[in-house]
Amino acid sequence: MSLLTMEGIEAYYGGIQALKGISLHVNEGEIVTLIGSNGAGKSTTLKSICGQVKTKGRIEFNGKDITSEQPHMIALGGIAHVPEGRRIFPKLTVKENLEMGAFSVKDKRLIKQRIEQAFIYFPRLKERYHQAGGTMSGGEQQMLAIARGLMMNPKILLLDEPSMGLAPVLVDQIFEIIQELNEAGMTILLVEQNAYHALxxxxxxxxxxxxEIILQDDAAKLLSNNQVKEAYLA
Incomplete structure (x- = not known):
């Protein structure tokens, strides 16, 4: 069953057209990846879903047209966006960053439960609980950004370049965590330049x-596609 559908989405920055009729869908329980080079429109696609860019076309989530919804209402409806560059609050502690992720949750016991759940995936964050986010390593900040996105218990997680700037060992760790989240039931739309890991x-x-979408297929078939190999896996 399709949880998220984009149909003929066009997006503009001033007079520049960034998306030219994007159509894609994400089924419940899937990891779907969107790969491409810098400036191809990957991040703009995620921003369009979240209402951060004005669009033409139709975006449907969980059976509802959200094309004209305000960003905070889209977030409350079950879409969590972990943006490129992490964008944590550097002066706030891990605890405070996570609490900010649950901005609309009034039940303090529920917030505590979700923080404990996040620590299952990111035990390093428990060790850094009272540390300012900006003093942590890049990998730890990425873990915090993802954990913060989970605090609203979303129906879908949009991840924008989660491996960017990380050492290879941390890249492997982040992708393992993404798989674990999916195996636990989380639907994920993953934007990545690291096409090999993503696929x-x-x-x-x-x-x-x-x-524009130029190719779509099962991930295993894209991995063996010569056009993909030459452009993104070489």
Whole structure:
């Protein structure tokens, strides 16, 4: 069953068209990856879903048209966006960052439960609980950004370049955690320049180029596709 569907989405920055009729879907329980080079429109696609970019076309989530919804209402409806560059609150502690992720949750016991759940996936964060986010390593900050996204108990997690700037051992760790989240039931739309890692853990994939989807297939088939190999796996 399709949880998220985009149909003919166009997006503009001023007079520049960033997306040219993007259509894709994410089924419940899937990891779907969107791969492409810098400037291809990957991040803009996620921002369009979250209402951060004005669009033409139709975006449907969980059976509801959210094309014209305000960003905070989209978030409350079950879409969590972990943006490129982590964007944690550097002066706030891990605890405070996680609490900010649950901004609309009034039940303190529920917030505590979700923090404990996050620590199952990210035990390092428990060790850094009272440490300012900006003093942690890049990998730890990425873990915090993902954990903060989970605090609203979303129906789908949008991840934008989670491996960017990380050492190879941390990249492997982040992708393992993404797989674990999915195995626990989380639906994920993953934007990645690291096409090899993304396609290894995804169920399906889309290739975007200059604002258009040029290929879509099962992830395993995209991994063996010569066009994909030459452009993104070489």
């Amino acid at each position: 290894q853990i995804a169920h399906r994939g889309y290739v975007i180029q200059t604002g």
